[in-house]
Amino acid sequence: DDFTGHQIETLKKTAESIQDALGYRIYKHILNSAGIERFPEAQWDMVRLGIGLYGVSASGLPGLKNVCTLKTTILQIKDIPRHETVGYGRKEELNRNARIATIRIGYADGLNRQFGNRKGQVLINGQLASIVGNVCMDLCMVDVTDISAHEGDAVIIFGEDLSVIELADNIGTIPYEILTAISPRVKRIYIKE
Structure with missing residues (x-):
C-alpha cells in the first residue's frame, strides 16, 4: 500500500544519509512477518520474522505452511x-x-x-x-x-x-x-x- 511504500522509502533515504555521514555501511531492516510477505523488495539486511516463524501468515496471504500443533x-x-x-x-x-x-x-x-x-x-x-x-x-x-x-x-x-x-x-x-x-x-x- 502507499503508506507502507512511503515508510520504506523514508527509511531507505534516512539510512543512506546516515551512512554518508558516518562513512560506513549500516545494517537496516524494516519488515515484520506481514511486510516480508507483501514487500519482498524491502528485505534488506535483516527481517523480523515473528509469527511467520510458526507458519502463520500475518497478512492473510497463502503460501506459509503451518509448523506448530x-x-x-x-x-x-x-x-x-x-x-x-x-x-x-x-x-x-x-x-x-x-x-x-x-x-x-x-x-x-x-x-x-x-x-x-x-x-x-x-x-x-x-x-x-x-x-x-x-x-x-x-x-x-x-x-x-x-x-x-x-x-x-x-x-x-x-x-x-x-x-x-x-x-x-x-x-x-x-x-x-x-x-x-x-x-x-x-x-x-x-x-x-
Missing part, C-alpha cells in the same frame, strides 16, 4: 443426560443427551477461557467438537456425541487442519495472543525433518 488427549468420556449442566458455574445446560469428553488442557496451559460455552472447537479424529461449559484451570469438556471418540484419543487444539487464525477469529483476538499464551508447563516437542 497444540494437542492433548481425552482423559475420560461420560454420558450426560439432557438438561444437566456442564462445568463450573453451571454455565451450559445440555439440550440433549450427550457424550462429553474431558480433555487435558485448561486456562493454566494457555487455552483462553473465552473458548468456553461453544465459542471454541477442537479437532478429534478429523471432526470438530465444541468446547462445552467454562474452560477450567487444567481441563475442559467437549461434546463428542456425534464423534467416534475414545479415552486416550488425540485432540488437536490448533494445527494443520484447525488454524490458529481461525481460533483467534472465534474469540475476537489475534493469532499472536493464542500462541504467546501457551504456558511453560506445556511440553514442547521439536521435530526436525
Whole structure:
C-alpha cells in the first residue's frame, strides 16, 4: 500500500544519509512477518520474522505452511443426560443427551477461557467438537456425541487442519495472543525433518 511504500522509502533515504555521514555501511531492516510477505523488495539486511516463524501468515496471504500443533488427549468420556449442566458455574445446560469428553488442557496451559460455552472447537479424529461449559484451570469438556471418540484419543487444539487464525477469529483476538499464551508447563516437542 502507499503508506507502507512511503515508510520504506523514508527509511531507505534516512539510512543512506546516515551512512554518508558516518562513512560506513549500516545494517537496516524494516519488515515484520506481514511486510516480508507483501514487500519482498524491502528485505534488506535483516527481517523480523515473528509469527511467520510458526507458519502463520500475518497478512492473510497463502503460501506459509503451518509448523506448530497444540494437542492433548481425552482423559475420560461420560454420558450426560439432557438438561444437566456442564462445568463450573453451571454455565451450559445440555439440550440433549450427550457424550462429553474431558480433555487435558485448561486456562493454566494457555487455552483462553473465552473458548468456553461453544465459542471454541477442537479437532478429534478429523471432526470438530465444541468446547462445552467454562474452560477450567487444567481441563475442559467437549461434546463428542456425534464423534467416534475414545479415552486416550488425540485432540488437536490448533494445527494443520484447525488454524490458529481461525481460533483467534472465534474469540475476537489475534493469532499472536493464542500462541504467546501457551504456558511453560506445556511440553514442547521439536521435530526436525
